[in-house]
Amino acid sequence: MNAAPQGPRVPAFVVVGAQKAGTTTLHEWLASDPAFSVPAIKETHFFTDATLREKGLSWYTSQFPENGGLRGEVDPDYLSSPEAARDLRSVVGDVPIVILMRDPIRRSHSQYQMSVRRGLEQRPFADALEAEFTLLANGERASDHLDYLWRSLYSRHIATYRSLFSHVRVYRFEDLVTGSPESRQDFYEDFVRFIFQDPERIVRAPSTHQANPAGRARNGALARLIWDRGSATRLRRFVRTAIPSETVRASAARKLDKLNRADGAATGKLELADVPVGVRQLLLEDIALTATVTGLQLDGWERSLTPNEGAAQNG
Numbered sequence: 001m002n003a004a005p006q007g008p009r010v011p012a013f014v015v016v017g018a019q020k021a022g023t024t025t026l027h028e029w030l031a032s033d034p035a036f037s038v039p040a041i042k043e044t045h046f047f048t049d050a051t052l053r054e055k056g057l058s059w060y061t062s063q064f065p066e067n068g069g070l071r072g073e074v075d076p077d078y079l080s081s082p083e084a085a086r087d088l089r090s091v092v093g094d095v096p097i098v099i100l101m102r103d104p105i106r107r108s109h110s111q112y113q114m115s116v117r118r119g120l121e122q123r124p125f126a127d128a129l130e131a132e133f134t135l136l137a138n139g140e141r142a143s144d145h146l147d148y149l150w151r152s153l154y155s156r157h158i159a160t161y162r163s164l165f166s167h168v169r170v171y172r173f174e175d176l177v178t179g180s181p182e183s184r185q186d187f188y189e190d191f192v193r194f195i196f197q198d199p200e201r202i203v204r205a206p207s208t209h210q211a212n213p214a215g216r217a218r219n220g221a222l223a224r225l226i227w228d229r230g231s232a233t234r235l236r237r238f239v240r241t242a243i244p245s246e247t248v249r250a251s252a253a254r255k256l257d258k259l260n261r262a263d264g265a266a267t268g269k270l271e272l273a274d275v276p277v278g279v280r281q282l283l284l285e286d287i288a289l290t291a292t293v294t295g296l297q298l299d300g301w302e303r304s305l306t307p308n309e310g311a312a313q314n315g
Contacts, residue, residue: 009064009071010093011073011092011095012070012096013070013072013098014072014074015072015074015076016075016076016079016088016161017078017080017099017100017157018079018080018100018107019077019111021100022102022176023074023075023100025176026100030072030074034067034068035070035192036069037065037067037070037072038071038072039064042075044060044075045075046060048075070196079099079161080147082160085161088164094167096167096168096195096197097169098168098169099154099169099171100172101154101170102173103173104283104287105152105280105304106270106304107151107173108148108152109125109148112125112128115145115146118145120145120146125274129148129149129275129279132146132149133278136282149283152283153283154290155290156286158170158290158294167194169190169191171187172298185205185206188205272304272307273307283305284302288302
């Protein structure tokens with residue numbers, strides 16, 4: 001992507017992930033805060049989708065409402081893409097970057113549940129992990145919807161962004177979503193003050209709502225129609241022709257997905273015994289590296305991968 005001159009219309013900060021680590025909740029908090037201007041539809045995918053990049057910078061900046069707030073984007077696909085990181089740096093400049101992290105095996109399982117619900121995954125969780133582990137060992141990556149481990153290897157993604165951006169802040173999912181109201185307020189205050197680079201800024205309290213909980217699809221065929229973008233059915237081609245706006249199609253897809261979602265987890269419990277030993281070791285090594293480079297306490301994540309202490313957990 002060609003570099004573009006920095007201006008007031010490009011984002012002043014970007015939350016780059018991780019997927020299934022609270023980014024939807026944070027986007028909704030920002031959308032309800034008049035201090036910020038975020039796209040109506042979370043995740044523009046401008047820096048990961050070649051088709052959207054062809055629309056140009058004017059299309060990208062038009063996604064942000066003119067409400068006088070500080071412009072920012074939340075797109076969890078950016079974290080695990082070195083190409084997106086480089087393109088972000090060249091287009092938006094050296095802006096503050098925020099990374100949200102979640103216990104890697106729980107994050108991976110939550111992504112797996114989402115892929116199952118969307119009709120994109122049919123394998124048992126253990127088989128999917130084993131297959132991706134083999135790909136990674138051979139220097140390859142799984143496709144975007146099936147890259148459960150790659151997205152959870154935080155230390156290498158943090159290193160990529162720190163090599164390109166001067167201000168990178170890393171937070172834990174627990175502080176944003178599963179913590180007490182006080183911890184959520186502490187998180188949001190620190191987040192806003194970091195974004196504005198103003199340690200004295202007064203910050204309004206965020207919503208207590210948790211967005212995008214796990215669920216299962218009522219109709220698998222409809223889920224695949226919505227999310228399997230590689231399919232070329234006549235109906236999908238008709239929809240693209242009838243609704244040329246990517247933004248409108250994305251909004252409609254999310255509404256359909258919400259209507260098609262039933263309560264309850266897609267695949268039940270995450271059983272540690274199902275996690276291959278090599279996968280556990282890979283994640284434990286990355287947790288240790290991530291704790292070192294961030295200074296965050298991640299002991300609970302290590303315990304969740306220890307057979308005697310985390311044998312069965314919800315995803």
